Amino acid sequence: MTNTLGREILRQKAINRPKRVFDRPQNNQNQFIKVSDYYGENVFDFRKCKTVSEKIKREMLSHAKQNKPIPREYVELVADACKDWAIGKGATHFCHWFHPLTGSSAEKHDGFLSFREDETPIERLSASQLIQGEPDASSFPHGGTRATFEARGYTIWDLTSPMFLSETINGKTLCIPTAFVSYKGDALDVKTPLLRSNNAISMEVTKFLNLIGEKEVSEITVTCGAEQEYFLMDKAFFFERPDLIMTGRTLFGKLTARNQQLSDHYFGSISERILSFMQELDHELYKIGIPSKTRHNEVAPGQFEVAQIFRDSNVASDNNQAMMALIKKVADNHNLVALLHEKPMSGINGSGKHLNWSMADNLGRNLLEPGNEVHSNLRFLAMCSVIVEAIYKHADVLRASIATHSNDHRLGGHEAPPSIMSVFLGDTLDKIFKSIMSGQTVEQIENNQFDLGANQLAHLLRDNTDRNRTSPFAFTGNRFEFRAVGSAQSIGFPLSILNAAVSSCFKDANAFIEKEISNGSKVDEVLLKVIKTRMEKAQNIVFNGDGYGIKWHEEAKQRGLSNLKTSADAYKFLKDDRSIDFLISSGVYKINEIKSRYNIMVERYNTYRTIEFNTFISLIDQFVIPATIEYKKKLIKVIKGYKDLALNNYSELKILEKLEALSAELFDESNKLKVELKGLPVCEEQKSFKIAHELMHQSIKMENLCNRIEEMVPDHLWKLPKYMDMLFVR
Numbered sequence: 040m041t042n043t044l045g046r047e048i049l050r051q052k053a054i055n056r057p058k059r060v061f062d063r064p065q066n067n068q069n070q071f072i073k074v075s076d077y078y079g080e081n082v083f084d085f086r087k088c089k090t091v092s093e094k095i096k097r098e099m100l101s102h103a104k105q106n107k108p109i110p111r112e113y114v115e116l117v118a119d120a121c122k123d124w125a126i127g128k129g130a131t132h133f134c135h136w137f138h139p140l141t142g143s144s145a146e147k148h149d150g151f152l153s154f155r156e157d158e159t160p161i162e163r164l165s166a167s168q169l170i171q172g173e174p175d176a177s178s179f180p181h182g183g184t185r186a187t188f189e190a191r192g193y194t195i196w197d198l199t200s201p202m203f204l205s206e207t208i209n210g211k212t213l214c215i216p217t218a219f220v221s222y223k224g225d226a227l228d229v230k231t232p233l234l235r236s237n238n239a240i241s242m243e244v245t246k247f248l249n250l251i252g253e254k255e256v257s258e259i260t261v262t263c264g265a266e267q268e269y270f271l272m273d274k275a276f277f278f279e280r281p282d283l284i285m286t287g288r289t290l291f292g293k294l295t296a297r298n299q300q301l302s303d304h305y306f307g308s309i310s311e312r313i314l315s316f317m318q319e320l321d322h323e324l325y326k327i328g329i330p331s332k333t334r335h336n337e338v339a340p341g342q343f344e345v346a347q348i349f350r351d352s353n354v355a356s357d358n359n360q361a362m363m364a365l366i367k368k369v370a371d372n373h374n375l376v377a378l379l380h381e382k383p384m385s386g387i388n389g390s391g392k393h394l395n396w397s398m399a400d401n402l403g404r405n406l407l408e409p410g411n412e413v414h415s416n417l418r419f420l421a422m423c424s425v426i427v428e429a430i431y432k433h434a435d436v437l438r439a440s441i442a443t444h445s446n447d448h449r450l451g452g453h454e455a456p457p458s459i460m461s462v463f464l465g466d467t468l469d470k471i472f473k474s475i476m477s478g479q480t481v482e483q484i485e486n487n488q489f490d491l492g493a494n495q496l497a498h499l500l501r502d503n504t505d506r507n508r509t510s511p512f513a514f515t516g517n518r519f520e521f522r523a524v525g526s527a528q529s530i531g532f533p534l535s536i537l538n539a540a541v542s543s544c545f546k547d548a549n550a551f552i553e554k555e556i557s558n559g560s561k562v563d564e565v566l567l568k569v570i571k572t573r574m575e576k577a578q579n580i581v582f583n584g585d586g587y588g589i590k591w592h593e594e595a596k597q598r599g600l601s602n603l604k605t606s607a608d609a610y611k612f613l614k615d616d617r618s619i620d621f622l623i624s625s626g627v628y629k630i631n632e633i634k635s636r637y638n639i640m641v642e643r644y645n646t647y648r649t650i651e652f653n654t655f656i657s658l659i660d661q662f663v664i665p666a667t668i669e670y671k672k673k674l675i676k677v678i679k680g681y682k683d684l685a686l687n688n689y690s691e692l693k694i695l696e697k698l699e700a701l702s703a704e705l706f707d708e709s710n711k712l713k714v715e716l717k718g719l720p721v722c723e724e725q726k727s728f729k730i731a732h733e734l735m736h737q738s739i740k741m742e743n744l745c746n747r748i749e750e751m752v753p754d755h756l757w758k759l760p761k762y763m764d765m766l767f768v769r
Contacts, residue, residue: 046760053273053768056312059373061319074325082328083124083213084201085117103198114166121202122151122164125213128204133164135172135194136214138229139179140639142529144360145219147174148212169215170196176221180643182635191222197230200357203327216357226632229531233353236538236627237261243545244398244406244422250552251418251562258401261538265359266346268337268390268526269366270378271313273769276760277376285654286647287380287445287527290738291663291745292762294386298340305338312373312769313343320345320369329358329365339388340766349395349518352538356531359392363527375769379527382448384762385742389449390526396537397518398422408517417566420471424573425544426519427462430512431577433540433621434460435601435612437512438523440536442606442640444647446525447731451604456511456523458609459595459602461582463510469583472574475567509586532636535627543621548573606644607731611724613637641723648730652716655738659709662759663745667702670752671695698751705744712737 064077086096095113102109125133134146153163176192200216219228226232241259248256277283282290299305309317317334324331330348337344345366347358363379370377382389398406407423410416430437438460441450449455464472511523524533548569555565574581579598584591595602603609612618614637622628628636674695681688715734720726749757 045758046764049275049279049760050764050768052275056374059315061322063322078325079328081128081204081206081326082201083121085121088120090120091116099198111166114170118164118166118169121213122162125204126151126162128211130204130211130213133213133215135217137194137217137219138360138529138531139219139227140636141180144364146214172217176227179227180639181221181227182638192219192227194219200354201328225629229356229529230353232535232627232632233356233531236535236542237353239542239625239627240398240538243542243549246549247545248400250549250556251566256400256402260399261352262349262397262399263352263355263534264347264349264395265355265530266344266393267359267362268342268344268392270341270383270390271316271343271370271375272341272378272765274374274376276765279760282654282658286651287378288383289385290651290655290658291742292385293746293749295763295766298387298766299338304336304340307336309336310769316369316373316375319372320365323365323369324362327361329362337388342388342390349397352534356529356534359530381445381525381527384766389455391449391455391522392524392526392528392530394521394524394530394533395518396521405517407519417563421566421569423468423514424472424570425548426541427581428573428577429540429544430460430462431580432544434580435603435609436618437536437540438601438603439609439612440533441523441525441528442609443525443528444606444644445527447606449525450523456509457586458604459592459600460511460580461586461600462580463513463583464581465514465583468514469581472570475570476574539622539625539627543625605731607727610637610641610727613640641727645723645726645730649716652712652734652738655741656709656713659705659745663748664702664706666752666756666758667698667748669756671698694751701744701748705741705748708737708741708744712741
């Protein structure tokens with residue numbers, strides 16, 4: 040069987056997949072029921088449980104907020120209630136579901152099966168089993184905070200994140216969201232620092248609002264909604280690409296003549312197979328209480344997006360982890376593979392996870408909603424100025440929070456924000472802030488309207504901001520959008536850093552406000568001073584222009600802004616005492632916790648890159664070089680035949696010479712990389728810089744050589760699926 044026939048079989052398999060049909064919920068009259076009728080059917084939230092009294096619920100939450108032990112009898116009530124509910128739904132096991140520093144979720148299943156003293160079998164979930172588990176902490180990343188033999192770690196029930204059922208074809212498991220800490224109480228997970236950061240923001244922003252006269256505010260909730268981008272590919276092609284299996288991305292591949300230049304995929308009509316996948320995905324998300332709102336084709340062929348409605352950041356973080364797992368699971372049901380890597384294909388749009396971020400108070404107000412008269416909303420303007428200051432002061436650590444080996448391929452490309460941290464405010468806000476800084480009177484800014492030229496269409500008020508796609512951190516009307524977060528990473532870590540930065544700057548602003556008010560200043564005067572002093576400090580980070588342009592890189596350098604192009608460059612700020620002081624002083628991280636994350640992130644960067652390099656070398660040896668040898672053999676045979684007939688063989692000789700030169704150069708570069716890998720420094724930090732600044736450049740050179748060879752070798756001799764197969768055949 041020739042390679043061409045092999046790839047044709049893969050194409051036919053992908054094209055002729057049987058349609059996947061799933062059972063949508065119906066009533067007794069065989070009518071489809073509304074989403075609102077089954078939404079959250081696989082969710083257990085003790086705060087809504089009818090068998091637990093309101094008094095007990097309030098006391099449990101109060102004890103949890105005050106870090107006081109919850110009475111055992113209360114926990115027993117909840118444990119019995121959720122056990123009965125889960126068993127009634129078909130569950131046989133439960134697990135503590137947590138997010139270690141691997142970037143994914145973890146779980147160990149325990150059966151409900153237990154025995155009475157007379158050995159009669161029963162189903163049971165005890166209070167202690169609900170509240171606390173004990174996985175082997177030494178087997179998870181800890182960044183040197185403990186010895187390998189120190190195995191004990193604890194998972195602790197998070198009362199504020201609802202439990203849910205994980206469903207497979209043969210059964211269900213009750214998932215209990217938990218934190219994960221070491222024997223000594225150090226956070227070994229994503230959730231614990233995120234919860235601390237939410238508390239820090241709540242305390243400081245509540246104080247801010249109380250100081251300016253809003254005494255009825257008692258609590259602040261950080262809210263967010265993540266836009267999850269991903270690629271889908273037929274299994275037939277995925278499992279014929281060892282680089283996709285090993286690394287999540289193609290290490291080389293000739294770009295197709297038509298890819299995304301026509302902008303015909305973005306928001307285009309969704310194909311039946313993909314829409315079927317999306318419909319089932321939404322169905323599964325709704326059942327476990329994840330409020331999926333939008334779905335659409337993204338920019339690149341084979342790229343898509345799903346986004347959820349804003350909610351409490353801790354729950355949103357858990358939701359996004361569950362969503363990533365479900366995207367992969369449902370894709371598998373449809374004989375597809377979901378790729379969450381930020382850049383699974385070179386040369387086309389990469390995937391991000393735009394993190395929409397805001398704050399709400401206990402009165403139900405979105406605190407980043409400008410209102411109808413933005414120019415006079417001093418509270419809103421003051422809060423924005425403090426947030427801008429937070430991004431300015433802690434830009435380097437925020438950049439480190441979204442630094443991964445995979446996101447490096449996306450940041451700075453012409454489909455993602457640059458690696459320079461900046462804030463987009465829009466013309467309206469920028470004009471107001473500049474007026475305040477210059478001491479001028481803020482004048483009413485006229486509400487511009489779009490003239491649509493059609494009387495039957497309603498007049499639309501222009502938003503106070505555009506949506507700048509080139510900004511890493513942009514104000515988009517009633518929230519900020521942290522656009523630089525990678526599609527594959529947990530949102531919990533960058534969220535905790537962002538929250539800590541904002542709470543730290545609100546703490547400083549509160550001290551300033553208290554001093555000014557004690558000196559007799561009026562609240563409006565103080566708020567104007569807050570805006571002026573904060574924006575004067577942070578003005579350099581505000582940029583409303585094209586972040587893709589080379590002029591911005593030059594201007595950013597003049598402004599003193601960092602351009603941390605690689606993860607290796609960014610990570611160092613996570614171990615710099617002055618840079619991370621705000622994380623420690625805000626109580627979001629202990630110093631050993633954040634430095635352990637530095638160690639983990641550097642080591643994982645090196646490990647992932649080493650896997651990529653070794654996979655690349657193997658692909659060259661097993662696929663690329665053999666393909667060139669086969670083609671050269673055929674060319675030599677043709678050249679000999681022409682020579683025997685005394686015919687001109689100029690073109691064949693030129694092709695052979697070019698192919699030989701390319702394959703020889705690739706062979707040498709591959710061997711050079713083998714030698715470099717053996718000689719990498721032992722020190723992880725030095726190793727990361729060597730990889731980022733030398734070996735990655737060598738890898739890119741090898742990638743380009745492979746692409747040129749793929750372009751030359753006849754299609755029937757190329758064994759690996761090509762970009763045309765992977766992007767367009769579904």
